[in-house]
Amino acid sequence: MIFRQLFDQTSGTYSYLLASRRGGEALIIDPVLEKVDRYIQLLRELDLKLVKAADTHLHADHITGLGALRDRTHCITIMGEQSGVDVVSMRVSEGDRVKIEGLALDVLYTPGHTDDSYSFLLPDRVFTGDTLLIRGTGRTDFQNGDPRAQYESIFGKLLKLPDETLVFPAHDYKGDMVSTIAEERAFNPRLQVASVDQYVDLMNSLHLPNPKMMDVAVPANMRVGLAQAEIARRGWAVAPGDAMALIGQPDIVLVDLREQQERDKHGTIPGSLHAPYSDLEDNVRPGGLLHELVASTSKRLVFYCAFGERSAMAVQAAQDAGLASSCHIEGGLGAWKQADGPVATGRRHG
Structure with a gap:
Protein backbone atom coordinates (compact mmCIF):
# COMPACT_ATOMS: atom_id res chain seq x y z
CA MET A 1 0.00 0.00 0.00
CA ILE A 2 1.12 3.54 -0.77
CA PHE A 3 0.47 5.79 2.22
CA ARG A 4 1.37 9.44 2.76
CA GLN A 5 0.49 11.65 5.73
CA LEU A 6 0.47 15.31 4.69
CA PHE A 7 0.31 18.31 7.04
CA ASP A 8 -1.11 21.82 6.80
CA GLN A 9 0.70 23.87 9.41
CA THR A 10 -1.77 26.77 9.38
CA SER A 11 -4.74 24.69 10.51
CA GLY A 12 -2.90 21.73 12.05
CA THR A 13 -4.70 19.43 9.60
CA TYR A 14 -3.50 16.01 8.50
CA SER A 15 -4.54 14.79 5.07
CA TYR A 16 -3.97 11.21 3.96
CA LEU A 17 -3.17 9.84 0.51
CA LEU A 18 -3.78 6.12 0.01
CA ALA A 19 -3.32 3.89 -2.99
CA SER A 20 -2.69 0.34 -3.98
CA ARG A 21 -0.49 0.00 -7.00
CA ARG A 22 -1.60 -1.81 -10.14
CA GLY A 23 -3.71 0.83 -11.88
CA GLY A 24 -2.66 3.61 -9.52
CA GLU A 25 -6.09 4.52 -8.14
CA ALA A 26 -5.79 6.85 -5.15
CA LEU A 27 -7.91 8.29 -2.36
CA ILE A 28 -7.35 11.45 -0.30
CA ILE A 29 -8.95 11.93 3.13
CA ASP A 30 -9.51 15.44 4.56
CA PRO A 31 -7.80 17.54 1.87
CA VAL A 32 -7.02 21.23 2.52
CA LEU A 33 -7.66 23.78 -0.25
CA GLU A 34 -4.29 25.51 0.06
CA LYS A 35 -2.49 22.18 -0.36
CA VAL A 36 -4.23 21.05 -3.55
CA ASP A 37 -1.26 21.95 -5.75
CA ARG A 38 0.96 19.81 -3.50
CA TYR A 39 -1.46 16.86 -3.72
CA ILE A 40 -1.57 17.14 -7.51
CA GLN A 41 2.23 17.26 -7.66
CA LEU A 42 2.55 14.20 -5.41
CA LEU A 43 -0.01 12.26 -7.44
CA ARG A 44 1.99 13.04 -10.56
CA GLU A 45 5.29 12.06 -8.92
CA LEU A 46 3.88 8.74 -7.68
CA ASP A 47 2.06 8.11 -10.99
CA LEU A 48 -1.32 7.90 -9.27
CA LYS A 49 -4.82 8.79 -10.41
CA LEU A 50 -7.05 10.40 -7.79
CA VAL A 51 -10.45 8.72 -8.02
CA LYS A 52 -11.99 9.66 -4.64
CA ALA A 53 -11.63 12.41 -2.04
CA ALA A 54 -13.43 12.22 1.30
CA ASP A 55 -13.98 14.54 4.24
CA THR A 56 -14.52 12.98 7.65
CA HIS A 57 -16.87 15.86 8.55
CA LEU A 58 -17.70 19.48 7.76
CA HIS A 59 -14.54 21.29 8.85
CA ALA A 60 -14.62 24.63 10.69
CA ASP A 61 -10.91 25.47 10.73
CA HIS A 62 -9.96 25.24 7.07
CA ILE A 63 -11.57 25.26 3.64
CA THR A 64 -11.82 21.80 2.20
CA GLY A 65 -9.99 20.80 -0.96
CA LEU A 66 -12.82 18.52 -2.13
CA GLY A 67 -14.24 20.88 -4.75
CA ALA A 68 -10.88 21.92 -6.16
CA LEU A 69 -9.70 18.32 -6.43
CA ARG A 70 -12.93 17.32 -8.16
CA ASP A 71 -12.58 20.18 -10.65
CA ARG A 72 -8.95 19.35 -11.42
CA THR A 73 -9.02 15.54 -11.38
CA HIS A 74 -12.74 14.68 -11.93
CA CYS A 75 -12.62 12.54 -8.78
CA ILE A 76 -15.65 11.44 -6.77
CA THR A 77 -16.23 13.55 -3.63
CA ILE A 78 -17.51 11.77 -0.52
CA MET A 79 -19.10 12.83 2.76
CA GLY A 80 -21.51 11.31 5.26
CA GLU A 81 -25.22 11.32 4.56
CA GLN A 82 -25.87 13.63 7.55
CA SER A 83 -23.66 16.38 6.12
CA GLY A 84 -25.35 19.68 5.33
CA VAL A 85 -23.15 20.44 2.31
CA ASP A 86 -24.99 21.32 -0.87
CA VAL A 87 -23.75 18.52 -3.12
CA VAL A 88 -21.09 15.83 -3.06
CA SER A 89 -20.79 12.98 -5.53
CA MET A 90 -21.44 10.23 -2.99
CA ARG A 91 -22.90 10.16 0.52
CA VAL A 92 -22.01 7.26 2.78
CA SER A 93 -23.42 5.83 5.99
CA GLU A 94 -22.49 3.26 8.64
CA GLY A 95 -21.71 -0.11 7.08
CA ASP A 96 -20.84 1.21 3.62
CA ARG A 97 -17.39 0.73 2.13
CA VAL A 98 -15.28 3.29 0.28
CA LYS A 99 -13.43 1.35 -2.40
CA ILE A 100 -10.56 2.04 -4.73
CA GLU A 101 -8.56 -0.59 -6.58
CA GLY A 102 -6.91 -2.84 -4.00
CA LEU A 103 -8.31 -1.07 -0.92
CA ALA A 104 -11.67 -0.95 0.86
CA LEU A 105 -12.33 1.28 3.87
CA ASP A 106 -15.19 0.44 6.20
CA VAL A 107 -17.38 3.43 7.05
CA LEU A 108 -18.09 4.11 10.73
CA TYR A 109 -20.56 6.79 11.82
CA THR A 110 -18.85 8.48 14.78
CA PRO A 111 -20.83 11.64 15.65
CA GLY A 112 -20.14 13.91 18.58
CA HIS A 113 -17.63 16.48 17.37
CA THR A 114 -20.23 17.25 14.69
CA ASP A 115 -23.38 15.39 13.74
CA ASP A 116 -21.82 14.40 10.39
CA SER A 117 -18.55 12.97 11.73
CA TYR A 118 -17.32 9.71 10.21
CA SER A 119 -14.28 7.50 10.61
CA PHE A 120 -12.77 5.27 7.90
CA LEU A 121 -11.30 1.92 8.84
CA LEU A 122 -8.68 -0.29 7.21
CA PRO A 123 -7.66 -3.61 8.79
CA ASP A 124 -4.63 -2.06 10.52
CA ARG A 125 -5.55 1.63 10.89
CA VAL A 126 -8.44 4.00 11.43
CA PHE A 127 -8.83 7.58 10.23
CA THR A 128 -10.78 9.20 13.04
CA GLY A 129 -11.31 12.75 11.82
CA ASP A 130 -11.83 14.95 14.90
CA THR A 131 -13.70 12.30 16.89
CA LEU A 132 -10.61 10.78 18.51
CA LEU A 133 -7.40 12.80 18.53
CA ILE A 134 -3.97 11.85 19.86
CA ARG A 135 -4.30 12.37 23.64
CA GLY A 136 -7.48 14.35 23.07
CA THR A 137 -10.95 14.38 21.52
CA GLY A 138 -12.67 16.84 19.22
CA ARG A 139 -14.65 19.64 20.84
CA THR A 140 -18.42 19.16 20.98
CA ASP A 141 -19.74 22.69 21.45
CA PHE A 142 -20.75 23.72 17.90
CA GLN A 143 -22.07 22.29 14.58
CA ASN A 144 -24.59 20.10 16.41
CA GLY A 145 -21.83 18.56 18.52
CA ASP A 146 -22.91 16.27 21.33
CA PRO A 147 -20.56 14.95 24.05
CA ARG A 148 -22.91 12.08 24.84
CA ALA A 149 -22.88 10.96 21.20
CA GLN A 150 -19.10 11.34 21.10
CA TYR A 151 -18.67 9.17 24.18
CA GLU A 152 -20.66 6.42 22.46
CA SER A 153 -18.69 6.84 19.23
CA ILE A 154 -15.39 6.51 21.08
CA PHE A 155 -16.19 3.94 23.76
CA GLY A 156 -18.83 2.05 21.80
CA LYS A 157 -17.00 1.84 18.46
CA LEU A 158 -13.43 3.12 18.21
CA LEU A 159 -12.08 1.71 21.49
CA LYS A 160 -13.55 -1.68 20.58
CA LEU A 161 -11.15 -1.95 17.65
CA PRO A 162 -8.05 -4.15 18.15
CA ASP A 163 -5.49 -2.58 20.49
CA GLU A 164 -2.81 -2.43 17.80
CA THR A 165 -5.01 -0.48 15.36
CA LEU A 166 -3.16 2.68 14.31
CA VAL A 167 -5.00 5.95 14.96
CA PHE A 168 -4.60 8.70 12.35
CA PRO A 169 -6.59 11.84 13.27
CA ALA A 170 -7.52 14.85 11.14
CA HIS A 171 -5.69 17.27 13.43
CA ASP A 172 -2.83 17.56 15.84
CA TYR A 173 -1.36 20.71 17.37
CA LYS A 174 1.56 19.19 19.28
CA GLY A 175 3.43 17.39 16.51
CA ASP A 176 2.17 13.88 17.23
CA MET A 177 1.53 11.97 14.02
CA VAL A 178 0.09 8.56 14.95
CA SER A 179 -1.12 6.63 17.95
CA THR A 180 -2.86 3.32 18.64
CA ILE A 181 -6.17 2.36 20.17
CA ALA A 182 -4.36 0.84 23.18
CA GLU A 183 -2.34 4.01 23.73
CA GLU A 184 -5.38 6.26 23.63
CA ARG A 185 -7.34 4.02 25.97
CA ALA A 186 -4.45 4.08 28.46
CA PHE A 187 -3.08 7.62 28.16
CA ASN A 188 -5.70 9.92 26.62
CA PRO A 189 -6.67 12.18 29.57
CA ARG A 190 -10.20 12.74 28.27
CA LEU A 191 -10.88 9.01 28.22
CA GLN A 192 -10.02 8.45 31.88
CA VAL A 193 -13.65 8.85 32.91
CA ALA A 194 -15.88 6.50 34.86
CA SER A 195 -19.14 7.24 33.05
CA VAL A 196 -20.76 9.02 30.15
CA ASP A 197 -22.03 11.71 32.51
CA GLN A 198 -18.49 12.41 33.68
CA TYR A 199 -17.36 12.72 30.04
CA VAL A 200 -20.24 15.10 29.27
CA ASP A 201 -19.31 17.28 32.26
CA LEU A 202 -15.67 17.28 31.15
CA MET A 203 -16.47 18.35 27.57
CA ASN A 204 -19.02 20.97 28.66
CA SER A 205 -16.43 22.62 30.93
CA LEU A 206 -13.81 23.27 28.23
CA HIS A 207 -15.08 26.73 27.09
CA LEU A 208 -12.82 26.90 24.05
CA PRO A 209 -12.68 29.93 21.71
CA ASN A 210 -14.15 29.42 18.24
CA PRO A 211 -11.72 28.36 15.49
CA LYS A 212 -10.20 31.43 13.80
CA MET A 213 -11.42 30.36 10.37
CA MET A 214 -14.88 29.24 11.46
CA ASP A 215 -16.87 32.17 10.02
CA VAL A 216 -15.17 31.71 6.65
CA ALA A 217 -14.63 27.95 6.51
CA VAL A 218 -18.09 26.69 7.46
CA PRO A 219 -20.03 28.72 4.83
CA ALA A 220 -17.42 27.88 2.18
CA ASN A 221 -17.48 24.19 3.05
CA MET A 222 -21.27 24.13 2.81
CA ARG A 223 -20.98 25.01 -0.87
CA VAL A 224 -18.65 22.52 -2.50
CA GLY A 225 -21.02 21.22 -5.21
CA LEU A 226 -20.18 21.25 -8.89
CA ALA A 227 -21.84 24.11 -10.78
Whole structure:
Protein backbone atom coordinates (compact mmCIF):
# COMPACT_ATOMS: atom_id res chain seq x y z
CA MET A 1 0.00 0.00 0.00
CA ILE A 2 1.12 3.54 -0.77
CA PHE A 3 0.47 5.79 2.22
CA ARG A 4 1.37 9.44 2.76
CA GLN A 5 0.49 11.65 5.73
CA LEU A 6 0.47 15.31 4.69
CA PHE A 7 0.31 18.31 7.04
CA ASP A 8 -1.11 21.82 6.80
CA GLN A 9 0.70 23.87 9.41
CA THR A 10 -1.77 26.77 9.38
CA SER A 11 -4.74 24.69 10.51
CA GLY A 12 -2.90 21.73 12.05
CA THR A 13 -4.70 19.43 9.60
CA TYR A 14 -3.50 16.01 8.50
CA SER A 15 -4.54 14.79 5.07
CA TYR A 16 -3.97 11.21 3.96
CA LEU A 17 -3.17 9.84 0.51
CA LEU A 18 -3.78 6.12 0.01
CA ALA A 19 -3.32 3.89 -2.99
CA SER A 20 -2.69 0.34 -3.98
CA ARG A 21 -0.49 0.00 -7.00
CA ARG A 22 -1.60 -1.81 -10.14
CA GLY A 23 -3.71 0.83 -11.88
CA GLY A 24 -2.66 3.61 -9.52
CA GLU A 25 -6.09 4.52 -8.14
CA ALA A 26 -5.79 6.85 -5.15
CA LEU A 27 -7.91 8.29 -2.36
CA ILE A 28 -7.35 11.45 -0.30
CA ILE A 29 -8.95 11.93 3.13
CA ASP A 30 -9.51 15.44 4.56
CA PRO A 31 -7.80 17.54 1.87
CA VAL A 32 -7.02 21.23 2.52
CA LEU A 33 -7.66 23.78 -0.25
CA GLU A 34 -4.29 25.51 0.06
CA LYS A 35 -2.49 22.18 -0.36
CA VAL A 36 -4.23 21.05 -3.55
CA ASP A 37 -1.26 21.95 -5.75
CA ARG A 38 0.96 19.81 -3.50
CA TYR A 39 -1.46 16.86 -3.72
CA ILE A 40 -1.57 17.14 -7.51
CA GLN A 41 2.23 17.26 -7.66
CA LEU A 42 2.55 14.20 -5.41
CA LEU A 43 -0.01 12.26 -7.44
CA ARG A 44 1.99 13.04 -10.56
CA GLU A 45 5.29 12.06 -8.92
CA LEU A 46 3.88 8.74 -7.68
CA ASP A 47 2.06 8.11 -10.99
CA LEU A 48 -1.32 7.90 -9.27
CA LYS A 49 -4.82 8.79 -10.41
CA LEU A 50 -7.05 10.40 -7.79
CA VAL A 51 -10.45 8.72 -8.02
CA LYS A 52 -11.99 9.66 -4.64
CA ALA A 53 -11.63 12.41 -2.04
CA ALA A 54 -13.43 12.22 1.30
CA ASP A 55 -13.98 14.54 4.24
CA THR A 56 -14.52 12.98 7.65
CA HIS A 57 -16.87 15.86 8.55
CA LEU A 58 -17.70 19.48 7.76
CA HIS A 59 -14.54 21.29 8.85
CA ALA A 60 -14.62 24.63 10.69
CA ASP A 61 -10.91 25.47 10.73
CA HIS A 62 -9.96 25.24 7.07
CA ILE A 63 -11.57 25.26 3.64
CA THR A 64 -11.82 21.80 2.20
CA GLY A 65 -9.99 20.80 -0.96
CA LEU A 66 -12.82 18.52 -2.13
CA GLY A 67 -14.24 20.88 -4.75
CA ALA A 68 -10.88 21.92 -6.16
CA LEU A 69 -9.70 18.32 -6.43
CA ARG A 70 -12.93 17.32 -8.16
CA ASP A 71 -12.58 20.18 -10.65
CA ARG A 72 -8.95 19.35 -11.42
CA THR A 73 -9.02 15.54 -11.38
CA HIS A 74 -12.74 14.68 -11.93
CA CYS A 75 -12.62 12.54 -8.78
CA ILE A 76 -15.65 11.44 -6.77
CA THR A 77 -16.23 13.55 -3.63
CA ILE A 78 -17.51 11.77 -0.52
CA MET A 79 -19.10 12.83 2.76
CA GLY A 80 -21.51 11.31 5.26
CA GLU A 81 -25.22 11.32 4.56
CA GLN A 82 -25.87 13.63 7.55
CA SER A 83 -23.66 16.38 6.12
CA GLY A 84 -25.35 19.68 5.33
CA VAL A 85 -23.15 20.44 2.31
CA ASP A 86 -24.99 21.32 -0.87
CA VAL A 87 -23.75 18.52 -3.12
CA VAL A 88 -21.09 15.83 -3.06
CA SER A 89 -20.79 12.98 -5.53
CA MET A 90 -21.44 10.23 -2.99
CA ARG A 91 -22.90 10.16 0.52
CA VAL A 92 -22.01 7.26 2.78
CA SER A 93 -23.42 5.83 5.99
CA GLU A 94 -22.49 3.26 8.64
CA GLY A 95 -21.71 -0.11 7.08
CA ASP A 96 -20.84 1.21 3.62
CA ARG A 97 -17.39 0.73 2.13
CA VAL A 98 -15.28 3.29 0.28
CA LYS A 99 -13.43 1.35 -2.40
CA ILE A 100 -10.56 2.04 -4.73
CA GLU A 101 -8.56 -0.59 -6.58
CA GLY A 102 -6.91 -2.84 -4.00
CA LEU A 103 -8.31 -1.07 -0.92
CA ALA A 104 -11.67 -0.95 0.86
CA LEU A 105 -12.33 1.28 3.87
CA ASP A 106 -15.19 0.44 6.20
CA VAL A 107 -17.38 3.43 7.05
CA LEU A 108 -18.09 4.11 10.73
CA TYR A 109 -20.56 6.79 11.82
CA THR A 110 -18.85 8.48 14.78
CA PRO A 111 -20.83 11.64 15.65
CA GLY A 112 -20.14 13.91 18.58
CA HIS A 113 -17.63 16.48 17.37
CA THR A 114 -20.23 17.25 14.69
CA ASP A 115 -23.38 15.39 13.74
CA ASP A 116 -21.82 14.40 10.39
CA SER A 117 -18.55 12.97 11.73
CA TYR A 118 -17.32 9.71 10.21
CA SER A 119 -14.28 7.50 10.61
CA PHE A 120 -12.77 5.27 7.90
CA LEU A 121 -11.30 1.92 8.84
CA LEU A 122 -8.68 -0.29 7.21
CA PRO A 123 -7.66 -3.61 8.79
CA ASP A 124 -4.63 -2.06 10.52
CA ARG A 125 -5.55 1.63 10.89
CA VAL A 126 -8.44 4.00 11.43
CA PHE A 127 -8.83 7.58 10.23
CA THR A 128 -10.78 9.20 13.04
CA GLY A 129 -11.31 12.75 11.82
CA ASP A 130 -11.83 14.95 14.90
CA THR A 131 -13.70 12.30 16.89
CA LEU A 132 -10.61 10.78 18.51
CA LEU A 133 -7.40 12.80 18.53
CA ILE A 134 -3.97 11.85 19.86
CA ARG A 135 -4.30 12.37 23.64
CA GLY A 136 -7.48 14.35 23.07
CA THR A 137 -10.95 14.38 21.52
CA GLY A 138 -12.67 16.84 19.22
CA ARG A 139 -14.65 19.64 20.84
CA THR A 140 -18.42 19.16 20.98
CA ASP A 141 -19.74 22.69 21.45
CA PHE A 142 -20.75 23.72 17.90
CA GLN A 143 -22.07 22.29 14.58
CA ASN A 144 -24.59 20.10 16.41
CA GLY A 145 -21.83 18.56 18.52
CA ASP A 146 -22.91 16.27 21.33
CA PRO A 147 -20.56 14.95 24.05
CA ARG A 148 -22.91 12.08 24.84
CA ALA A 149 -22.88 10.96 21.20
CA GLN A 150 -19.10 11.34 21.10
CA TYR A 151 -18.67 9.17 24.18
CA GLU A 152 -20.66 6.42 22.46
CA SER A 153 -18.69 6.84 19.23
CA ILE A 154 -15.39 6.51 21.08
CA PHE A 155 -16.19 3.94 23.76
CA GLY A 156 -18.83 2.05 21.80
CA LYS A 157 -17.00 1.84 18.46
CA LEU A 158 -13.43 3.12 18.21
CA LEU A 159 -12.08 1.71 21.49
CA LYS A 160 -13.55 -1.68 20.58
CA LEU A 161 -11.15 -1.95 17.65
CA PRO A 162 -8.05 -4.15 18.15
CA ASP A 163 -5.49 -2.58 20.49
CA GLU A 164 -2.81 -2.43 17.80
CA THR A 165 -5.01 -0.48 15.36
CA LEU A 166 -3.16 2.68 14.31
CA VAL A 167 -5.00 5.95 14.96
CA PHE A 168 -4.60 8.70 12.35
CA PRO A 169 -6.59 11.84 13.27
CA ALA A 170 -7.52 14.85 11.14
CA HIS A 171 -5.69 17.27 13.43
CA ASP A 172 -2.83 17.56 15.84
CA TYR A 173 -1.36 20.71 17.37
CA LYS A 174 1.56 19.19 19.28
CA GLY A 175 3.43 17.39 16.51
CA ASP A 176 2.17 13.88 17.23
CA MET A 177 1.53 11.97 14.02
CA VAL A 178 0.09 8.56 14.95
CA SER A 179 -1.12 6.63 17.95
CA THR A 180 -2.86 3.32 18.64
CA ILE A 181 -6.17 2.36 20.17
CA ALA A 182 -4.36 0.84 23.18
CA GLU A 183 -2.34 4.01 23.73
CA GLU A 184 -5.38 6.26 23.63
CA ARG A 185 -7.34 4.02 25.97
CA ALA A 186 -4.45 4.08 28.46
CA PHE A 187 -3.08 7.62 28.16
CA ASN A 188 -5.70 9.92 26.62
CA PRO A 189 -6.67 12.18 29.57
CA ARG A 190 -10.20 12.74 28.27
CA LEU A 191 -10.88 9.01 28.22
CA GLN A 192 -10.02 8.45 31.88
CA VAL A 193 -13.65 8.85 32.91
CA ALA A 194 -15.88 6.50 34.86
CA SER A 195 -19.14 7.24 33.05
CA VAL A 196 -20.76 9.02 30.15
CA ASP A 197 -22.03 11.71 32.51
CA GLN A 198 -18.49 12.41 33.68
CA TYR A 199 -17.36 12.72 30.04
CA VAL A 200 -20.24 15.10 29.27
CA ASP A 201 -19.31 17.28 32.26
CA LEU A 202 -15.67 17.28 31.15
CA MET A 203 -16.47 18.35 27.57
CA ASN A 204 -19.02 20.97 28.66
CA SER A 205 -16.43 22.62 30.93
CA LEU A 206 -13.81 23.27 28.23
CA HIS A 207 -15.08 26.73 27.09
CA LEU A 208 -12.82 26.90 24.05
CA PRO A 209 -12.68 29.93 21.71
CA ASN A 210 -14.15 29.42 18.24
CA PRO A 211 -11.72 28.36 15.49
CA LYS A 212 -10.20 31.43 13.80
CA MET A 213 -11.42 30.36 10.37
CA MET A 214 -14.88 29.24 11.46
CA ASP A 215 -16.87 32.17 10.02
CA VAL A 216 -15.17 31.71 6.65
CA ALA A 217 -14.63 27.95 6.51
CA VAL A 218 -18.09 26.69 7.46
CA PRO A 219 -20.03 28.72 4.83
CA ALA A 220 -17.42 27.88 2.18
CA ASN A 221 -17.48 24.19 3.05
CA MET A 222 -21.27 24.13 2.81
CA ARG A 223 -20.98 25.01 -0.87
CA VAL A 224 -18.65 22.52 -2.50
CA GLY A 225 -21.02 21.22 -5.21
CA LEU A 226 -20.18 21.25 -8.89
CA ALA A 227 -21.84 24.11 -10.78
CA GLN A 228 -24.29 21.97 -12.75
CA ALA A 229 -25.92 25.12 -14.16
CA GLU A 230 -23.14 25.43 -16.74
CA ILE A 231 -23.94 21.95 -18.07
CA ALA A 232 -27.61 22.92 -18.28
CA ARG A 233 -26.77 26.18 -20.07
CA ARG A 234 -25.10 24.15 -22.80
CA GLY A 235 -28.27 22.13 -23.29
CA TRP A 236 -26.79 18.94 -21.83
CA ALA A 237 -29.21 18.54 -18.92
CA VAL A 238 -32.71 17.13 -18.54
CA ALA A 239 -34.96 17.91 -15.59
CA PRO A 240 -36.19 14.80 -13.74
CA GLY A 241 -39.80 15.42 -14.76
CA ASP A 242 -38.84 15.56 -18.45
CA ALA A 243 -36.55 12.57 -18.09
CA MET A 244 -39.45 10.37 -16.99
CA ALA A 245 -40.83 10.54 -20.52
CA LEU A 246 -37.60 9.02 -21.83
CA ILE A 247 -38.04 5.68 -20.04
CA GLY A 248 -38.64 2.96 -22.58
CA GLN A 249 -37.89 5.16 -25.60
CA PRO A 250 -36.08 3.03 -28.22
CA ASP A 251 -33.47 5.70 -29.00
CA ILE A 252 -32.55 6.37 -25.34
CA VAL A 253 -30.05 4.60 -23.09
CA LEU A 254 -30.21 5.57 -19.42
CA VAL A 255 -26.72 5.11 -17.96
CA ASP A 256 -26.32 4.63 -14.20
CA LEU A 257 -22.84 5.78 -13.14
CA ARG A 258 -23.10 4.80 -9.47
CA GLU A 259 -21.31 1.96 -7.73
CA GLN A 260 -23.10 -1.32 -7.12
CA GLN A 261 -23.49 -0.73 -3.39
CA GLU A 262 -25.35 2.52 -4.17
CA ARG A 263 -27.65 0.73 -6.60
CA ASP A 264 -28.38 -1.99 -4.05
CA LYS A 265 -29.07 0.55 -1.33
CA HIS A 266 -31.02 3.25 -3.16
CA GLY A 267 -32.51 1.51 -6.20
CA THR A 268 -32.24 2.28 -9.90
CA ILE A 269 -34.21 3.95 -12.66
CA PRO A 270 -35.96 1.09 -14.47
CA GLY A 271 -34.22 -0.13 -17.59
CA SER A 272 -30.95 1.68 -16.99
CA LEU A 273 -27.56 0.32 -18.03
CA HIS A 274 -24.91 0.09 -15.30
CA ALA A 275 -21.62 1.65 -16.43
CA PRO A 276 -19.74 2.83 -13.32
CA TYR A 277 -18.13 6.25 -13.32
CA SER A 278 -14.77 4.64 -12.55
CA ASP A 279 -14.84 3.07 -16.04
CA LEU A 280 -16.05 6.21 -17.83
CA GLU A 281 -12.78 7.10 -19.51
CA ASP A 282 -12.57 3.69 -21.17
CA ASN A 283 -16.29 3.53 -21.95
CA VAL A 284 -16.56 6.81 -23.91
CA ARG A 285 -13.38 6.54 -25.97
CA PRO A 286 -13.49 4.86 -29.42
CA GLY A 287 -13.84 1.11 -28.90
CA GLY A 288 -15.39 1.60 -25.46
CA LEU A 289 -18.79 0.24 -24.47
CA LEU A 290 -20.73 3.51 -24.59
CA HIS A 291 -18.92 4.92 -27.61
CA GLU A 292 -19.63 1.80 -29.66
CA LEU A 293 -23.23 1.67 -28.44
CA VAL A 294 -23.83 5.16 -29.82
CA ALA A 295 -21.82 4.51 -32.99
CA SER A 296 -23.69 1.31 -33.85
CA THR A 297 -27.23 2.30 -32.89
CA SER A 298 -27.29 6.14 -32.85
CA LYS A 299 -28.83 5.99 -29.40
CA ARG A 300 -28.71 8.98 -27.05
CA LEU A 301 -26.94 8.54 -23.71
CA VAL A 302 -28.69 9.95 -20.64
CA PHE A 303 -26.37 9.72 -17.65
CA TYR A 304 -27.44 9.79 -14.02
CA CYS A 305 -25.81 9.29 -10.63
CA ALA A 306 -26.73 10.06 -7.00
CA PHE A 307 -26.88 13.87 -7.05
CA GLY A 308 -25.80 14.94 -10.52
CA GLU A 309 -22.05 15.52 -10.00
CA ARG A 310 -20.66 12.41 -11.63
CA SER A 311 -23.21 12.61 -14.43
CA ALA A 312 -22.36 16.26 -15.13
CA MET A 313 -18.68 15.35 -15.40
CA ALA A 314 -19.61 12.33 -17.54
CA VAL A 315 -21.54 14.49 -19.99
CA GLN A 316 -18.53 16.74 -20.46
CA ALA A 317 -16.29 13.70 -21.02
CA ALA A 318 -18.77 12.18 -23.48
CA GLN A 319 -19.07 15.43 -25.39
CA ASP A 320 -15.28 15.69 -25.55
CA ALA A 321 -15.23 12.14 -26.93
CA GLY A 322 -17.59 13.16 -29.73
CA LEU A 323 -20.83 11.77 -28.25
CA ALA A 324 -22.64 15.00 -28.97
CA SER A 325 -26.18 13.92 -28.09
CA SER A 326 -25.31 12.97 -24.51
CA CYS A 327 -27.03 14.62 -21.55
CA HIS A 328 -27.65 13.97 -17.86
CA ILE A 329 -30.48 14.06 -15.35
CA GLU A 330 -30.10 17.18 -13.23
CA GLY A 331 -29.78 16.44 -9.52
CA GLY A 332 -29.42 12.69 -10.08
CA LEU A 333 -31.49 10.00 -8.42
CA GLY A 334 -32.06 12.28 -5.42
CA ALA A 335 -33.95 14.79 -7.58
CA TRP A 336 -35.60 11.95 -9.51
CA LYS A 337 -37.09 10.56 -6.30
CA GLN A 338 -38.25 14.02 -5.22
CA ALA A 339 -40.09 14.28 -8.53
CA ASP A 340 -41.75 10.89 -7.82
CA GLY A 341 -39.90 9.15 -10.60
CA PRO A 342 -40.19 5.34 -10.65
CA VAL A 343 -37.43 3.42 -8.88
CA ALA A 344 -36.66 -0.28 -9.14
CA THR A 345 -35.48 -1.65 -5.81
CA GLY A 346 -33.76 -4.85 -4.76
CA ARG A 347 -30.37 -6.23 -5.62
CA ARG A 348 -29.83 -6.29 -9.34
CA HIS A 349 -26.72 -6.37 -11.46
CA GLY A 350 -26.00 -5.29 -14.97
